[in-house]
Amino acid sequence: MRPRYIDADKCTACGLCTKYCPKHLVDPYNEGLAVTRPIHIDYAQAVPATYYIDPEACLYLKHGTCQICVCTCQSKAIDFSQKPEEKEIQIGAVIMAPGFGRIPEATLAKYSYGLHPDVMTSLEFERLLCASGPFQGEVKCLSDHRHPKRIAFIQCVGSRDLGCNNGYCSSVCCMYAIKEAMVAKEHDPEVEIAIYYMDMRTQGKGFDAAQKKAESMGIRFVRARVADVMPWEKNLKLTYSTLDGTHSFEPFDIVVLSVGLDAPADAKNLGEVAGFALNNYDFCKTETFAPLLTTRPGVMVAGAFQGPKDIPESVTQSSAAAGLAAGLIAKDRGKALVHKTYPKEQKTGKDEEVRIGVFVCHCGINIGSVVDVPAVEQYTEGMEGVVYHAQSMYSCSQDAQEVIKAKIKEHNLNRVVIAACSPRTHEPLFQETLKDAGLNRCLFEMVNIRDHCSWVHANEPAAATQKSKDLVRMGVAKARHIQPLPEQTVPVTAKALVLGGGVAGLTAALTLAEQGFHTTVVEKEATLGGHLQHLSYTLQGDTVSTVLGEITDKVKKNKKIEVLTNTELTQVNGFVGNFSSVLTTTKGKKATETTLDHGVIIIATGGREHRPEVVLGNPVKYSDTIVTQRELEQRLSGKGKNLAPKSVVMVQCAGSRGDDLNYCSKVCCNHAVKNALKIKALDPASQVVVLYRDMRTYGFAEDAYREAREKGVVFIPYTMDNKPKFKSSGKKTSVTFYDPILRDEVTMAPEMLALSVGIVADGTEDLSKLLKIPVNEDKFFLEAHVKLRPVELPVSGVYVCGLAHSPKPVEEIIVQAQAAAAKASIPLCKGFVSVEPTISCVDKEACIGCGLCESLCPYQSIRIIKDENGKRKAETITASCKGCGICASHCPVFAISMGGFTDEQINAQITAFGAQ
Amino acid sequence: MGQAKDKAELSSLSAQTKLMPSGAKKSGTVMVVGGGIAGVQAALDLTELGYYVYLVEKSAAIGGAMAQLDKTFPTNDCSL
Amino acid sequence: MSQNDFNPKILGFLCNWCCYAAADSAGVSRYQYPPNLRTIRVMCTGRLDPAFVLRGFAEGADAIFSGG
Numbered sequence A: 001m002r003p004r005y006i007d008a009d010k011c012t013a014c015g016l017c018t019k020y021c022p023k024h025l026v027d028p029y030n031e032g033l034a035v036t037r038p039i040h041i042d043y044a045q046a047v048p049a050t051y052y053i054d055p056e057a058c059l060y061l062k063h064g065t066c067q068i069c070v071c072t073c074q075s076k077a078i079d080f081s082q083k084p085e086e087k088e089i090q091i092g093a094v095i096m097a098p099g100f101g102r103i104p105e106a107t108l109a110k111y112s113y114g115l116h117p118d119v120m121t122s123l124e125f126e127r128l129l130c131a132s133g134p135f136q137g138e139v140k141c142l143s144d145h146r147h148p149k150r151i152a153f154i155q156c157v158g159s160r161d162l163g164c165n166n167g168y169c170s171s172v173c174c175m176y177a178i179k180e181a182m183v184a185k186e187h188d189p190e191v192e193i194a195i196y197y198m199d200m201r202t203q204g205k206g207f208d209a210a211q212k213k214a215e216s217m218g219i220r221f222v223r224a225r226v227a228d229v230m231p232w233e234k235n236l237k238l239t240y241s242t243l244d245g246t247h248s249f250e251p252f253d254i255v256v257l258s259v260g261l262d263a264p265a266d267a268k269n270l271g272e273v274a275g276f277a278l279n280n281y282d283f284c285k286t287e288t289f290a291p292l293l294t295t296r297p298g299v300m301v302a303g304a305f306q307g308p309k310d311i312p313e314s315v316t317q318s319s320a321a322a323g324l325a326a327g328l329i330a331k332d333r334g335k336a337l338v339h340k341t342y343p344k345e346q347k348t349g350k351d352e353e354v355r356i357g358v359f360v361c362h363c364g365i366n367i368g369s370v371v372d373v374p375a376v377e378q379y380t381e382g383m384e385g386v387v388y389h390a391q392s393m394y395s396c397s398q399d400a401q402e403v404i405k406a407k408i409k410e411h412n413l414n415r416v417v418i419a420a421c422s423p424r425t426h427e428p429l430f431q432e433t434l435k436d437a438g439l440n441r442c443l444f445e446m447v448n449i450r451d452h453c454s455w456v457h458a459n460e461p462a463a464a465t466q467k468s469k470d471l472v473r474m475g476v477a478k479a480r481h482i483q484p485l486p487e488q489t490v491p492v493t494a495k496a497l498v499l500g501g502g503v504a505g506l507t508a509a510l511t512l513a514e515q516g517f518h519t520t521v522v523e524k525e526a527t528l529g530g531h532l533q534h535l536s537y538t539l540q541g542d543t544v545s546t547v548l549g550e551i552t553d554k555v556k557k558n559k560k561i562e563v564l565t566n567t568e569l570t571q572v573n574g575f576v577g578n579f580s581s582v583l584t585t586t587k588g589k590k591a592t593e594t595t596l597d598h599g600v601i602i603i604a605t606g607g608r609e610h611r612p613e614v615v616l617g618n619p620v621k622y623s624d625t626i627v628t629q630r631e632l633e634q635r636l637s638g639k640g641k642n643l644a645p646k647s648v649v650m651v652q653c654a655g656s657r658g659d660d661l662n663y664c665s666k667v668c669c670n671h672a673v674k675n676a677l678k679i680k681a682l683d684p685a686s687q688v689v690v691l692y693r694d695m696r697t698y699g700f701a702e703d704a705y706r707e708a709r710e711k712g713v714v715f716i717p718y719t720m721d722n723k724p725k726f727k728s729s730g731k732k733t734s735v736t737f738y739d740p741i742l743r744d745e746v747t748m749a750p751e752m753l754a755l756s757v758g759i760v761a762d763g764t765e766d767l768s769k770l771l772k773i774p775v776n777e778d779k780f781f782l783e784a785h786v787k788l789r790p791v792e793l794p795v796s797g798v799y800v801c802g803l804a805h806s807p808k809p810v811e812e813i814i815v816q817a818q819a820a821a822a823k824a825s826i827p828l829c830k831g832f833v834s835v836e837p838t839i840s841c842v843d844k845e846a847c848i849g850c851g852l853c854e855s856l857c858p859y860q861s862i863r864i865i866k867d868e869n870g871k872r873k874a875e876t877i878t879a880s881c882k883g884c885g886i887c888a889s890h891c892p893v894f895a896i897s898m899g900g901f902t903d904e905q906i907n908a909q910i911t912a913f914g915a916q
Numbered sequence B: 001m002g003q004a005k006d007k008a009e010l011s012s013l014s015a016q017t018k019l020m021p022s023g024a025k026k027s028g029t030v031m032v033v034g035g036g037i038a039g040v041q042a043a044l045d046l047t048e049l050g051y052y053v054y055l056v057e058k059s060a061a062i063g064g065a066m067a068q069l070d071k072t073f074p075t076n077d078c079s080l
Numbered sequence C: 001m002s003q004n005d006f007n008p009k010i011l012g013f014l015c016n017w018c019c020y021a022a023a024d025s026a027g028v029s030r031y032q033y034p035p036n037l038r039t040i041r042v043m044c045t046g047r048l049d050p051a052f053v054l055r056g057f058a059e060g061a062d063a064i065f066s067g068g
Helices: A016-020 A059-063 A068-073 A105-111 A122-129 A173-187 A207-216 A266-275 A311-328 A373-379 A398-410 A423-436 A450-454 A463-481 A503-512 A528-534 A544-557 A629-636 A668-682 A699-710 A764-771 A810-830 A851-854 A886-890 A903-914 B008-014 B038-048 B064-068 C017-030 C050-058
Strands: A094-096 A119-121 A150-157 A190-195 A219-234 A235-242 A247-252 A252-258 A299-301 A357-363 A386-392 A415-420 A444-448 A488-491 A495-499 A518-522 A561-564 A567-575 A578-587 A589-596 A600-603 A608-609 A627-628 A647-654 A685-694 A715-718 A725-729 A732-739 A744-748 A751-755 A759-762 A799-800 A832-835 A840-842 A862-866 A871-875 A896-898 B029-033 B052-056 C010-015 C037-042 C063-067
Touching: A016 A068, A059 A668, A094 A266, A094 A311, A094 A851, A094 B038, A105 A119, A105 A252, A122 A173, A122 A252, A150 A173, A150 A235, A150 A247, A150 A423, A173 A190, A173 A207, A173 A235, A173 A252, A173 A647, A207 A219, A235 A252, A247 A266, A252 B052, A299 A311, A311 A503, A311 A810, A311 B038, A357 A398, A357 A463, A373 A386, A373 A463, A386 A398, A398 A423, A415 A463, A423 A444, A444 A463, A450 A463, A450 A589, A450 C017, A450 C037, A463 A903, A463 C037, A495 A503, A495 A589, A495 A810, A503 A518, A503 A528, A503 A544, A503 A561, A503 A600, A503 A810, A518 A567, A528 A544, A544 A561, A561 A903, A567 A764, A578 A600, A600 A764, A627 A629, A629 A668, A629 A751, A629 B008, A647 A668, A668 A685, A668 A751, A799 A810, A810 A832, A810 B038, A851 A862, A851 A886, A886 A896, A903 C037, A903 C050, B029 B038, B038 B052, B038 B064, C010 C017, C017 C037, C017 C063, C050 C063
Parallel strands: A094 A299, A094 B029, A119 A252, A150 A190, A150 A252, A190 A219, A357 A386, A357 A415, A415 A444, A495 A518, A495 A600, A518 A561, A600 A799, A627 A751, A647 A685, A647 A751, A685 A715, B029 B052, C010 C037, C010 C063
Antiparallel strands: A219 A235, A235 A247, A488 A832, A567 A578, A578 A589, A608 A759, A725 A732, A732 A744, A840 A896, A862 A871
16 A cells, blocks of 8 residues: 555545645646646545655655645644555455546647647547636637637547557447537537547437537538548648548647546456456456356456446446345355444434534635634624524534534533535535434534535635624524434345346346345246347357356256246335235236335346337338348358348338337347358358448457458448438349449448348337336436436336347446346345435324325325325335435425424525625 | 455465365355445445355555536536 | 625435435535525435425525425
8 A cells, every 4th residue: 555645534634735735746646737736636526535745755754855735734644654564355256346547648649649739639639628627618729828719529539440450439429529529618609519430330229410510500520431531730630531532621720539448457467367358459357147246256357457447337336346245245145244333312302492503614724714714703792592602713624523522421412513615525424423412313404604604705814704694693503403314224135126137137136146146037028138049149259048048047047046037026015125016927817916025126037129110211011031130140040951041121210219219239240240241251252232320339349340241241321411212123122322432322232231220219108107117218217416326217126238228248247237136235234214304204293195295296106095084194114215305395284394304494694694 | 344455465465375165164255356336335235144245456546437426417416 | 786785594404315415515525505404304204294394484484495
């Protein structure tokens, strides 16, 4: 462990040291576009919020001089005596998540990167756009600080490029380029932006829609390869060639290089130290059906090191890897956890005298240099209920916590008001202190006189002091009405229900069972396996039937898994931890119902093949010669002779991306390449033509796309302005399309026409009604947070994976299923769901049972029940209430109160506001 | 709850760390290498699942590349 | 009275998850804004009962700010 040279317990992140540090340091957080000091913090929100000293730049650590910071630091946190430490730890499992590396600068040289300051990487441009960046979010040329009029993005820099040994597609650059272009356009609507690309690979959920939005904002997408970028007077000259072979050039003020994700620089070392294998690009080597297992047992991988990927996919992999690790060492669950104990909570009765203690914080000079802290403290003297008041230099510091605890005891305080920083960051800390002092943690109110006062009114100390006084008065007024709130937990039935017996559902069930949880899998068909039953081989060469057989065997043999086929979910009651579902099993004409109690639900209901009757304006009649890719695959893996057709035309996006469906189905390009390669393997003389809009063989699948071209498969792009036309007469079908290289129409009469049709959601709308879970406009389930909670749904205790979430290939489905299982096992292993006390509570006496609250609640967390007298009364569902208060603000008889935000408390604050 | 150990250097750490193959003595602890969004999420989930986590990050703060991003695609939400 | 002399008293209701967080981050970024606002934190602006707004005016607010 390398030292920070700063004591984390003492550092208050005030920033004074950085101000006084005399040496400059190029700021790596800002991609070298700004300067900082050797003693610094990367950014204001960094965790840990402790500054550190860069030993390579520090004057004392390098040359034994200076030490100015030591006397500057008011909390005496700087400790040059810290030494590097080595630690030996015993662990049960390892998750490798070292992320990605950078494309070497040599690869960027042909675009004049390093030669001209206005050629920058996308990460540098990101910092430029950011409000915490070098120009506070103003987009300027680095050369002369002028505002750019024209910006170009060059895609696939360091990706899809064997020249730098990165044959793969980095999978994220198209998205971030669109994002950065849109943000730049928001900064200055006049700026002209062009994105030079080979294929726009916006295959993710909702990504195509974002590209369309970018187009509507006037961002230009140019399909071209960029030859070079050269300085040209004040500007940059970008030379590019388009498909038809013409070369052109355009001037730009800024050129952004959309750099790909390289393998981590220390990947080889990591692989050697931890003993696992890498693939040919130095990313972690994994298998299609075990995407997160390294070659070493007990070592899992997650994130970009497994292959280039975006944030939601990384997050999904992490949860999945956590679930796998948990399954591996399920016996040791909880053994190493450190539990904290608290003293018994003293009773604070409703009628007890209110004894408030107010602590006003200086936060070093952060508050104290602007707000007159002693005056604010004195102001509370004589306020109703205030029996003690004090100042502290840093109220969040460890010693200040001890003082607060001592004063609570000494003055018998039963309410604490702290005027300092934000409750969003520090409330939990002070609530811990209250608990340590034997008080209910809710007997606490925080007043923000730093973020909302001293920092934002730095030049108006008198007004800031007045505002602080007002805010403290309002806080004290609220504190007088605060009541202790019980810590609420809801017990959990430690069983899971998995809907769907395809690869997603089976994987989820196995992951849950390995952790020791009883799981019921419900499949509406008679057999398990879903779509995998119709697939034969994968792009990576796996034999699907073998793998599927292994998975179903494992499921059937696992005693913790119960499988119900021919069964559907027909009714759900309850909430997270306590669901009760009715399952209907149909055998012939006989239907039987069973009721199952369970704590969580995983939706893995899948999707189905889309079979459009009109493709790109051409009516289609499916036959032996007009097939979908899936049907082609079945023929190619059959047992007959002459499996491979002599000639095939494949049409991508048949019914997708605005043709019929609005989205990209993500799998069709890989499917086409897979089948094309299979045909070429069966008969190298076969002619295969693929008509496409953008080949989306992202990630390592790019290798297969390249291989297909090397083997003679012809890929020809079409546009929606010039769609391919089909003509059928008898069994013969001819296809006419525009060839941009020949610059002419071409007509072919292939033996087969293979349509790359998409995937549609199946049954999600019914399930959506049953579980009250929203679906998006494409009828796929809408996750709780697109980036950070990708497998959780807005209703607590319900998770999603597989095609019901969005179309995706099998390796991503497996990861998602493992992640959903991991997330679902959290409440199961805890045995209870804990609830923040800031939830709604119904006064049953006052409630008139109108049901307004039930109809308004966005989380289905309040319901109307019949009380013992048969009267309609509202009741909060504690486990899923999010505390938003919509019910309370709409209740016509004020029967609902919100914990910590009662009418009484808010009204007291408003009245105190008026009392200024 | 698990505890984050920052500022550890992997090369020195894991060279001496004995990795347990499945079946060997396990202790209910997991090491997560890398403090970017993937590592942090894995560590959070593991603590929720009842394991003690060593989160190893070579730089001074966790967050990785995501902390450098201004906004995220396609919703343009703030990255921090 | 010139416009510059007008010093309104503004009462703000800030959603914990977005606007209150934004106000925090305005502080972190040291954005300077006029010191006329007094805030009440709520867990969601859905909590905002119209009665709070009326009471705010009755207590002398020149304007009510709802941020969510």
